[in-house]
Amino acid sequence: MKITIKEIAKLSGVSIATVSKVINRKDSKISDETKNRVMKIIKETGYVPNRVASSMITKETKTIGLVIPNIANPFFPEVVRGAEDKASEAGYSLILCNTDDQIDKEENCIAMLQEKMVDGILYTASSRRHAISESLKHVGIPIISLDRDIVGLPVQGKITVENVEGAFEAVSYLIKRGYSKIIHLTGPETSTPTKQRIEGYKKAMDAHHLPYDDSCIIEGDYTSASGYATMEKAIRSGLTFDAVFCGNDLIAIGCIKALKKHGLKILEEVGVVGFDDIYLARMMDPELTTVSQPKYLMGYKAVELLLEVMGENKEGRREEILKTTLVVRETTR
Amino acid sequence: MKITIKEIAKLSGVSIATVSKVINRKDSKISDETKNRVMKIIKETGYVPNRVASSMITKETKTIGLVIPNIANPFFPEVVRGAEDKASEAGYSLILCNTDDQIDKEENCIAMLQEKMVDGILYTASSRRHAISESLKHVGIPIISLDRDIVGLPVQGKITVENVEGAFEAVSYLIKRGYSKIIHLTGPETSTPTKQRIEGYKKAMDAHHLPYDDSCIIEGDYTSASGYATMEKAIRSGLTFDAVFCGNDLIAIGCIKALKKHGLKILEEVGVVGFDDIYLARMMDPELTTVSQPKYLMGYKAVELLLEVMGENKEGRREEILKTTLVVRETTR
């Protein structure tokens, strides 16, 4: 039988109300003597307050739900770490959910988080999501959308990065370094980041009056396997290019593998730029030139924003768009 | 005001007990008619049962605490994924805690998890931990220790890998391939895996009557920076070697950087073997020969074991030691 506040009260010869007050530091009107006595008993007995009981009354669980596609995707661990740091700093903990970009898993997660009465949700929408499911519309819990935007979803806030600008900068850099036949290997075109990176690519090409057509923008998904496959196909199909701007680093890795296999020299013959700057980018050989996303900060800021929204209980949507930075390494001349 | 079971009862014209039964599928004795009526109302109102309230009674939160050093360390995401998969399969969710291998953070995490009344804890002990803190001794919650063993900690189960055998196999392979002056770059010697990998290294060297002394076993920590620094120092100090067995892949990555910098040819002049087989190992160039740990399985099995232990409420310690496999790639001849 676990020890409860009742025992502590009995043992210290005070009421449970008093014990509750000292536990929660609402003890301005409790004499030091009783305070110390209660504290001592608590320590001695190893009493642990039951937060699920207090949650019932305070209506907060000090828990935040974190819904992401897959923690094993190297993009997310840092984001999660940032989120966890800010959360624990503020006395919250994180429930982690993986959705594999599958809509039904997403809905299950959200439902579960609602039942567990989390105080807020950080949500990276499935890149496959087009329509918003009904059930998602009436979650009565603050939601911050992370990384990806969902039009129509009633979120209370949004943390994204400057995808257009990041892509623009990357492609512009490529052009400045003398590359001119630049192709773009993208992720699923249903997701906002993908669309935005394509937009940035086009803008840069246009700005420099460089030609491109639909065959230069090749859709895949955000995996190295996809990068490998699409690159392979591009080469086979006789497409000419001297640089490739990849939708993310994973695609870039696969792409480079394919390039190497075909004996193409990275940097001299073909420049490659990634997006994300995952841990891997710095570790591979050659080190990958890429657009760095502030992953840790994204998680951190997302929780920060969520906490704000939760506090104010306001309706207004908040938004923060974080900057990317081009990191030039060894896959571009 | 959030809608409660009471409203549903009123709206469907039944008692709350009945509603409770249909929610929890204890409805064998409820007529289909009432069942359907209640279900319909639930759907219409968008009622979400409050699991924190039911937790108070059932004494279970369907939540598991996952305590790891750092999710941003590439070893852990897959472990966590495995754990999450098994957990969600069984209707549980995971609260994630990062400890940075700091004992005080560990204790905070554990305390918080206790207060949140998690049903069990998965725990990767700090590699710096030598003594078990008092507070950890009387957690009344089942604990499974993951990856690292903690002597003296009253855990109900243990999931580890065959570190000795893995190291033995790696070093033996190196020897078989003609390397003979093999050094070992280790992690912190306070942690069990480190000790075991050293043991495996020694066993293999002994088995083949190859000489080594203390200077061949160089302690560092499990980071690429450490791998770089220790390798650098080893080279500077004039240590001779033709292969290096690294305590993990991160060390191997740093080590290879240092080797390359000094113009040493990987594979021909110096063979390198890592440990873990993180995602990176396959992505780098040259691809890393390494001892693969079943990371996903570790997490999965850990939750499985925890669930078992929780179910039986037995005292006996359970243990599962998973196999490693040597993956030969491009850093060994």
Place this chain on the structure above:
DNA sequence: GTGAAAGCGCTAACAG
């Protein structure tokens, strides 16, 4: 300064 009492939303006997 401290305590009594009224619940939070739900489940689990037990009655009917």
Place this chain on the structure above:
DNA sequence: CTGTTAGCGCTTTCAC
């Protein structure tokens, strides 16, 4: 088949 009742462990007025 369904409802009544007694809490789960805690916080929070409101008295004293």
